[in-house]
Amino acid sequence: MKLHLRYLAALCGLVLVTAVPLAAQNPAWTRPFPGHRVIGNLYAVGTYDLAVFLITSDDGHILINTGLDDSTPLIRDNIESLGFRLEDVEILLQMQSHWDHTAALAEIKEITGAEMWATEADAPVLEDGGFSDPHFGGRESFTPVSVDKLIREGDLVELGDIRLTVMETPGHTAGSSSYTMVVREGGRDYNVAIANMGTINPGKQLVADPTYLGVSDDFAATFRKQKAMDVDVWVSAHGSQYGLHDKYEAGQGYSPATFVDPDGFLAAVERLEQAYLDQLRDERR
Numbered sequence: 001m002k003l004h005l006r007y008l009a010a011l012c013g014l015v016l017v018t019a020v021p022l023a024a025q026n027p028a029w030t031r032p033f034p035g036h037r038v039i040g041n042l043y044a045v046g047t048y049d050l051a052v053f054l055i056t057s058d059d060g061h062i063l064i065n066t067g068l069d070d071s072t073p074l075i076r077d078n079i080e081s082l083g084f085r086l087e088d089v090e091i092l093l094q095m096q097s098h099w100d101h102t103a104a105l106a107e108i109k110e111i112t113g114a115e116m117w118a119t120e121a122d123a124p125v126l127e128d129g130g131f132s133d134p135h136f137g138g139r140e141s142f143t144p145v146s147v148d149k150l151i152r153e154g155d156l157v158e159l160g161d162i163r164l165t166v167m168e169t170p171g172h173t174a175g176s177s178s179y180t181m182v183v184r185e186g187g188r189d190y191n192v193a194i195a196n197m198g199t200i201n202p203g204k205q206l207v208a209d210p211t212y213l214g215v216s217d218d219f220a221a222t223f224r225k226q227k228a229m230d231v232d233v234w235v236s237a238h239g240s241q242y243g244l245h246d247k248y249e250a251g252q253g254y255s256p257a258t259f260v261d262p263d264g265f266l267a268a269v270e271r272l273e274q275a276y277l278d279q280l281r282d283e284r285r
Contacts, residue, residue, distance in 0.1 A: 026049070028047070028048040028049035028050075028239075028240070029047055029048075029049055029050045029067070029068060029100060030047060030068065030070075031047055031048035031049070032047060032048070032074055033046070033047055033048040033239075033250065034078065034081065034250050034251070035054075035077075035078030035079065035081050035082045036082075036248060036250075036252070036254075037082070037254045038053075038192075038233065038235060038258075038259050039183050039185060039190060039192060039233050039256050039258075039259060040183030040184070040185055040190070040192070040256070041055055041056045041057065041162070041183070042054075042055055042181075042183065042192060042194075042235075043055075043056065043079075043082055043084075044235065044239075044244070045063075045075050045078035045079050045082070046065065046067055046071070046074075046075065046078070046239075047067055047071065047074060048239060048245075049238050049239045049240050049244075050065070050067040050068065050071070050100060050101065050237075050238065050239075051065060051235060051236065051237050051238060051239055051244075052064065052065045052066060052067055052071070052075055052078075053065065053194055053235065054079055054082075054084065054089075055162050055164070055181075056084055056162075057159055057160025057161050057162045058160055058161075059090075059159055059160030059161075060088050060089065060090030060091075060159055060160065061084060061088050061089045061090060061091075061159075062089070062090070062091045062092075062093060062157065062159055062162060062164070063075075063089045063091075063092055063093070063108065063114070064092075064093045064094065064095060064179070064194060065093075065094055065095055065101045065102070065237060066092075066094075066101065066102060066103065066104035066105050066108055067100065067101065067103065067104060068099075068100060068103050068104065069103035069104055069107070069142055069143065070104070071103070071104045072086075072104045072107050072108055072111070075104070075108070086108070086111065086112060087111065087112055088112075089108070089112045089114045090112075090114050090115070090159055091114055091115055091117055091157065091159055092105055092108065092109055092112075092114045092115065092116045092117065092145075093117055093118070093151075093157065093164075093177075093179070094118060094122070094126070094177075095176060095177055095178065095179075095194070095196040095236075095237045096122065096172055096173040096175070096176045096177075096196055096237060097118075097122040097125035097126055097130070097133060097173050097175060098130075098133065098135070098136065098140075098172075098173060099130050099133075099136065099140040099141065099142045100140075101237055102126060102130075102142055102145070103142035103143070105126065105142075105143075105145040106142070106143040106144060106145040107143065109145055109146075115148040115149060116145055116146060116147050116148050116149075117147070117148065117149045117150075117151050117157065118147045118149075118150065118151065118175065118177075119150065119151055119152065119166075119168060119175035119176075119177050120150050120152065120175065121170065121173070121174035121175030122173055122174065122175025122176070122177070123147040123150060123175070125173070125175070126144070126145050126147055127144050127145065127146060127147055128144055129141045129142050129143060129144035130142050133173070134173075134174065134209070134211035134212040135173075135201050135203075135204060135211070135212075137211070151166045151177070152166065152168065153166060153167065153168045154166065157179070162181070163181060163182075164179045164180070164181050164194075165179065165180045165181065166178075166179060167179065167180060167225070169195070169196050169198070169222040169225065169226065170218035170219075170221070170222060171198045171200075171215065171218045171219035171221075171222045172196060172197070172198060172199055172200075172201075174212060174215075174218070176196040176222075177196060178193060178194060178195045178196050178226075179193075179194040180192065180193050180194070180229075183233070183256075185256040186256060190232040190233050190256065190260070191229075191230050191231055191232045191233070192231075192232065192233045192234070193229060193231045193233070193234040193235075193265065194234075194235055194236075195226065195231075195234050195235070195236050195265070196236065196237055197236050197237070197241050197268065197269070197272055198219050198222050198223055198226070198269070198272045198273070198276065199241070199272060200219075200275065200276060200279060205283065206219070206276070206279055206280050206283055207280065207283040207284060208283075216280060219276050220276075223269060223272070223273040223276065226265075226269045227266065227269055227270070227273075229265070231262050231265045231266075232260050232262055233259045233260055233261070234259070234261060234264075234265040235259065241268065242259075242261075242264075242268070243261070243264060247259055247261070
């Protein structure tokens with residue numbers, strides 16, 4: 001019995017050792033960063049690098065992503081600093097089901113009473129706390145969150161005057177999703193993309209991955225779709241992906257031009273596509 005308990009303790013220790021370093025190796029994931037307006041009614045309320053977005057309306061708000069499991073106080077502080085309330089969030093969305101973007105969803109859902117909407121492919125991962133995640137496979141788990149509504153390509157997410165169009169962009173996860181909307185500022189319309197980018201996690205296989213059949217085709221389809229998008233302003237799941245800290249400094253005054261970057265979006269997609277093609281070539285050798 002004692003040996004069995006020692007084995008369990010050792011196993012638990014191994015789980016902790018593998019779980020803690022991933023976040024610890026990325027201090028930018030937990031580093032606070034002030035909430036700020038991106039454009040129109042779109043605000044960034046996450047950490048220095050883990051992006052969380054608030055889209056506001058007079059009839060309630062939409063929150064996209066949550067970051068790590070201890071992110072709720074920081075998200076609340078950022079939302080309140082902008083003059084809004086976390087409790088007024090009515091819909092929760094996510095861009096991908098990996099733990100570093102979803103771990104506080106259950107807590108925030110409980111606080112707000114918001115509905116959780118997700119794509120069909122990512123919903124099971126959210127509901128089992130990450131244990132069916134093809135890549136992390138339970139190595140990095142989170143509190144399960146129940147999904148209230150499934151969304152798919154072309155669906156509209158509507159709340160008050162918010163109109164978000166769902167774009168399925170699989171590859172990074174099977175149910176990765178992006179969202180587009182039109183924001184009117186200063187007499188002109190801006191095409192805004194909250195885009196989940198086609199990054200490949202270290203160790204991920206494209207040709208022979210039994211945990212995610214068709215992953216290579218999904219990445220290819222996402223790159224084709226994103227290259228055809230008409231984008232003025234874009235953000236993504238990590239601040240480092242969309243050049244947040246090159247475009248915005250803490251305390252900077254608001255301008256709708258700050259995040260206008262159509263060329264940067266296309267360049268980012270093409271860079272990720274080339275990395276995908278290079279890995280595909282290497283795996284097929």
